[in-house]
Amino acid sequence: xxxxxWRHVVPLRxxxxxRRTRVExxxxxxxxxxxxxxxxxxxxxxxxxxxxxxxxLQRLGGVEAVKERCRDARGVAFVETVAADVRYAVRxxxxxxxxxxxxxxxxxxxxxANAAVFSLADGIMMAPLPxxxxxxxxxxxxxxxxxxxxxxxxxxxxxxxxxYAEGRTFTLxxxxxxxxxxxxxxxxxxxxxxxxxxxxxxxxQPGEDAAPRDRYVILSHALWKARYGExxxxxxxxxxxxxxxxxxxxxxPHGFQFPSTATQVWVPLGLDPRDTPRYWAGDFMPIVGxxxxxxxxxxxxxxxxxxxTRVPALFPWKMPADWNNALAVVPxxxxxxxxxxxxxxxxxxxxxxxxxxxxxxxxxLGLSRAFARERExxxxxxxxxxxxxxxxxxxxxxxxxxxxxxxxxxxVGAVVLAMLKQWLPADTPRLAQVxxxxxxxxxxxxxxxxxxCAVGLAPALYALRLRLRTALESGGRSGSGGASGPVRRxxxxxxxxxxxxxxxxxxxxxxxxxxxxxxxxxxxxxGLVTARVSPPESLCADADRCLTFYRLLxxxxxxxxxxxxxxxxxxxxxxxxxxxxxxxxxxxxxxSGQTAPLVSMNVITPAYxxxxxxxxxxxxxxxxxxxxxxxxxxxxxxxxxxxYWSGESPIGRHLRFAGEQTWREIxxVAADVRxxxxxxxxxxxxxxxxxxxHAPNGxxxxxxxxxxxxVVARTPIEPARLAAMLRGITDRADVVVDDxxxxxxxxxxxxAAPAATASLLASIAVLAVTIGCVGVYGVLSFLVxxxxxxxxxxxxxxxxxxxxxxxxxxxxxxxxLGGVVIGIAGAAALTRWMSSELYGVxxxxxxxxxxxxxxxxxxxxxxxxxxxxxALGADPLVVLREQ
Amino acid sequence: xxxxPDLVQGTLDLLILKxxxxxxxxxxxxxxxxxxxxxxxLAVSDxxxxxxxxxxxxxxxxxxxxxxxxxxxxxxxxxLTRAGRRKLEKETSDWERLSGAISHVLRLGRA
Numbered sequence: 004x005x006x007x008x009w010r011h012v013v014p015l016r017x018x019x020x021x022r023r024t025r026v027e028x029x030x031x032x033x034x035x036x037x038x039x040x041x042x043x044x045x046x047x048x049x050x051x052x053x054x055x056x057x058x059x060l061q062r063l064g065g066v067e068a069v070k071e072r073c074r075d076a077r078g079v080a081f082v083e084t085v086a087a088d089v090r091y092a093v094r095x096x097x098x099x100x101x102x103x104x105x106x107x108x109x110x111x112x113x114x115x116a117n118a119a120v121f122s123l124a125d126g127i128m129m130a131p132l133p134x135x136x137x138x139x140x141x142x143x144x145x146x147x148x149x150x151x152x153x154x155x156x157x158x159x160x161x162x163x164x165x166x167y168a169e170g171r172t173f174t175l176x177x178x179x180x181x182x183x184x185x186x187x188x189x190x191x192x193x194x195x196x197x198x199x200x201x202x203x204x205x206x207x208q209p210g211e212d213a214a215p216r217d218r219y220v221i222l223s224h225a226l227w228k229a230r231y232g233e234x235x236x237x238x239x240x241x242x243x244x245x246x247x248x249x250x251x252x253x254x255x256p257h258g259f260q261f262p263s264t265a266t267q268v269w270v271p272l273g274l275d276p277r278d279t280p281r282y283w284a285g286d287f288m289p290i291v292g293x294x295x296x297x298x299x300x301x302x303x304x305x306x307x308x309x310x311x312t313r314v315p316a317l318f319p320w321k322m323p324a325d326w327n328n329a330l331a332v333v334p335x336x337x338x339x340x341x342x343x344x345x346x347x348x349x350x351x352x353x354x355x356x357x358x359x360x361x362x363x364x365x366x367x368l369g370l371s372r373a374f375a376r377e378r379e380x381x382x383x384x385x386x387x388x389x390x391x392x393x394x395x396x397x398x399x400x401x402x403x404x405x406x407x408x409x410x411x412x413x414x415v416g417a418v419v420l421a422m423l424k425q426w427l428p429a430d431t432p433r434l435a436q437v438x439x440x441x442x443x444x445x446x447x448x449x450x451x452x453x454x455x456c457a458v459g460l461a462p463a464l465y466a467l468r469l470r471l472r473t474a475l476e477s478g479g480r481s482g483s484g485g486a487s488g489p490v491r492r493x494x495x496x497x498x499x500x501x502x503x504x505x506x507x508x509x510x511x512x513x514x515x516x517x518x519x520x521x522x523x524x525x526x527x528x529x530g531l532v533t534a535r536v537s538p539p540e541s542l543c544a545d546a547d548r549c550l551t552f553y554r555l556l557x558x559x560x561x562x563x564x565x566x567x568x569x570x571x572x573x574x575x576x577x578x579x580x581x582x583x584x585x586x587x588x589x590x591x592x593x594x595s596g597q598t599a600p601l602v603s604m605n606v607i608t609p610a611y612x613x614x615x616x617x618x619x620x621x622x623x624x625x626x627x628x629x630x631x632x633x634x635x636x637x638x639x640x641x642x643x644x645x646x647y648w649s650g651e652s653p654i655g656r657h658l659r660f661a662g663e664q665t666w667r668e669i670x671x672v673a674a675d676v677r678x679x680x681x682x683x684x685x686x687x688x689x690x691x692x693x694x695x696x697h698a699p700n701g702x703x704x705x706x707x708x709x710x711x712x713x714v715v716a717r718t719p720i721e722p723a724r725l726a727a728m729l730r731g732i733t734d735r736a737d738v739v740v741d742d743x744x745x746x747x748x749x750x751x752x753x754x755a756a757p758a759a760t761a762s763l764l765a766s767i768a769v770l771a772v773t774i775g776c777v778g779v780y781g782v783l784s785f786l787v788x789x790x791x792x793x794x795x796x797x798x799x800x801x802x803x804x805x806x807x808x809x810x811x812x813x814x815x816x817x818x819x820l821g822g823v824v825i826g827i828a829g830a831a832a833l834t835r836w837m838s839s840e841l842y843g844v845x846x847x848x849x850x851x852x853x854x855x856x857x858x859x860x861x862x863x864x865x866x867x868x869x870x871x872x873x874a875l876g877a878d879p880l881v882v883l884r885e886q
Numbered sequence: 887x888x889x890x891p892d893l894v895q896g897t898l899d900l901l902i903l904k905x906x907x908x909x910x911x912x913x914x915x916x917x918x919x920x921x922x923x924x925x926x927x928l929a930v931s932d933x934x935x936x937x938x939x940x941x942x943x944x945x946x947x948x949x950x951x952x953x954x955x956x957x958x959x960x961x962x963x964x965x966l967t968r969a970g971r972r973k974l975e976k977e978t979s980d981w982e983r984l985s986g987a988i989s990h991v992l993r994l995g996r997a
Binding site for chain 2: 044
């Protein structure tokens with residue numbers, strides 16, 4: 004287009020856009036001039052004035068229509084009319100606050116829930132790890148002891164491998180009072196490999212994770228702050244961890260957390276080939292690594308597979324044939340997210356369904372409004388608006404609603420996300436890094452647009468089919484909803500179905516949680532208070548001194564008279580602690596290709612079974628004589644007895660720890676205890692559970708008595724009081740008393756994750772049901788208002804109110820029934836994806852399905868009672884007068 | 887009264903340009919002139935005329951000025967721009983070529 008044309012065009016377009024009122028006035032003037040001049044001309048030619056004006060208008064085809072076509076011709080009309088539509092939409096919505104509020108609120112809840120859960124899923128599952136080049140970080144889904152790990156780092160080339168062992172607790176002494184800290188053992192590669200820099204100090208050098216050059220410790224930022232007040236001179240100072248002197252090598256940057264938030268100190272692995280049991284059978288450690296030299300995960304997997312075929316030969320004993328058979332190399336992020344993924348996917352699906360329900364609801368509301376405005380639409384069409392123009396107006400209105408919904412949804416999302424972060428268990432991986440993020444905002448915007456179109460479509464389509472004459476003639480009171488009746492019913496049935504799916508899913512989780520909380524853990528948690536006592540490492544290196552310390556403590560606790568009974572144990576159930584020992588069982592040959600049974604060993608004082616209320620199925624508990632070490636005795640758990648002495652009584656049989664000379668006699672069989680979590684006695688890699696008395700021979704793998712013991716007391720006193728008593732009795736600065744809590748709290752913590760999942764999904768389901776009820780209510784209100792005159796006349800002619808009542812309720816029941824049936828089918832198809840989240844409940848549990856469906860049906864029918872009652876109140880006089 | 891034949895698509899623009907090439911006129915006068923010069927054979931509904939004028943103005947072929955008439959009304963007077971004049975020349979020659987060709991085809995049978 005040549006410049007001289009642009010010279011005219013550009014200013015014109017700007018004028019059309021920016022000087023709208025001016026342009027409109029010009030248009031008015033131009034058309035008025037035409038009408039007046041032409042009328043005068045016709046009158047001058049002898050036409051009757053009224054007829055002349057009519058003729059002029061007729062030839063013009065309507066003043067407003069011509070103006071609209073001129074606006075269209077101006078090209079920028081689109082932008083202009085959109086602006087006008089938006090203004091008009093806002094005005095219209097402002098005039099019907101009830102509709103606008105319900106619609107915006109519904110959308111805000113739907114979009115808000117989606118923004119929050121999407122942020123959560125995005126932050127946990129999608130966002131890159133906060134390490135350098137996180138794409139190259141992988142995890143090997145297998146565990147290796149120190150010896151095998153050293154072989155791996157020597158031989159594997161595609162991967163810079165690092166090993167760690169999490170969940171250690173140490174007694175930290177020196178430079179202040181003694182505290183228990185949780186730590187992670189790390190290989191020298193681990194921290195440099197993640198690509199973080201220490202805040203202060205330096206990383207471990209190669210070889211500094213092996214004895215005897217491993218006397219170092221790295222502090223977390225929080226511990227450094229608490230203990231050294233952020234003093235930079237802490238580097239190089241020495242502290243004792245479990246009696247081992249270590250130099251502070253580095254301080255981690257603030258917010259660093261690997262492998263979890265719990266870690267306060269990072270301690271070198273202390274690899275030592277001379278310590279054969281520990282080197283080859285100590286911690287089986289997870290392996291993480293960085294792909295080296297451009298290798299792919301697949302190449303790394305192949306190389307490690309090859310390595311895996313060689314490594315069993317390095318062990319000083321035979322390894323099981325299927326050891327580490329299923330190893331894979333996965334992105335580190337996936338390994339960290341782990342089991343949370345399936346839960347997040349369930350949440351995402353649930354909120355997506357809520358959004359569907361919300362959209363259906365707003366579409367339904369929009370349809371009702373479109374009918375209520377039939378007359379307005381008809382008039383607009385009569386004065387020259389095309390059906391497309393009317394449809395666009397309606398779509399604009401939905402878009403305005405959607406944008407309002409999205410903006411308030413963002414606010415709702417921020418609040419919901421804050422609540423979620425409080426609600427979810429604190430050990431949820433990466434939870435601290437989750438925030439309402441840009442991508443969530445983007446998703447919100449996209450949702451708003453999609454929602455706007457979806458929601459506006461139904462009324463807009465209706466507008467396109469406007470039958471003007473009928474609408475005008477019947478004064479907007481025609482028939483019973485015209486063609487859109489089925490659409491509305493389908494939308495409502497869909498809503499009820501979605502709500503049913505969600506409520507069933509939530510019902511299954513709640514039932515599963517109920518099962519879990521009712522699990523017989525094998526002991527009675529109510530009324531138990533616990534606290535851990537950790538004397539210095541050196542004290543328990545000497546068995547006699549260690550036992551004397553605990554005997555004294557036990558006796559003093561009994562004297563205090565505040566406890567109905569107290570006992571000591573090294574590994575309290577449900578705390579994740581396990582002391583494993585390899586067993587030799589008299590008369591039992593280990594099948595070829597398998598290792599000796601590895602069991603969980605509990606070192607207990609004689610009162611333990613009585614205080615915990617763990618039943619004895621056969622034989623006896625330990626006595627004071629057993630504790631004094633008179634004869635070596637042992638108690639096995641019921642399932643262990645069944646496993647190794649199939650059917651026969653193990654009483655009087657013998658077993659001993661690998662490497663021991665003397666046999667221990669089995670004197671009792673104790674009931675099974677859900678010690679690992681509420682669903683399992685032991686983790687999969689442990690073959691059984693045994694109890695030994697806290698006696699000189701009740702030693703761990705390192706040949707020493709367990710230094711830290713946990714007190715369990717049956718008492719009404721507070722945990723803090725118990726801790727205070729223990730501190731008072733020991734009265735030593737180097738004895739740490741911590742972890743004071745009730746057994747109830749420990750159990751509650753175990754079900755925190757499923758409880759959070761269940762309550763979150765239940766809240767989402769309640770949201771869906773509420774929105775669904777608004778939908779049912781809306782549809783029935785609409786149907787009733789359409790047939791109000793009908794009802795009024797029927798009542799006037801003598802129809803029984805009960806008949807009218809049933810006429811409406813039949814509609815309601817059809818909607819509910821349809822929704823419930825489809826919902827049940829949907830739930831049956833969808834809930835099997837969440838079977839990993841269920842305990843003791845089948846994904847198609849009939850009790851849940853029936854009770855939940857009934858509940859939803861009752862609630863939706865109740866919601867339909869209000870419009871039904873209005874139908875009964877139809878006063879024939881009033882109804883007829885309105886016509 | 888028999889209905890005058892509809893205008894061939896696009897010819898309205900050409901006619902408007904042609905009429906305005908003689909002198910600037912307001913919309914009403916353009917309508918009158920159209921009927922006049924075609925001896926009422928070509929009737930353009932006033933409803934179509936104004937959108938066409940606005941479109942031509944937007945495209946830069948026409949320019950509009952406001953004048954006050956003798957009886958004190960504001961009238962929008964359209965005139966050709968330079969680009970409009972060239973457009974008219976091009977459209978005219980196109981039209982002549984096209985109508986010549988069509989006439990030629992229609993005469994075939996008679997020859």
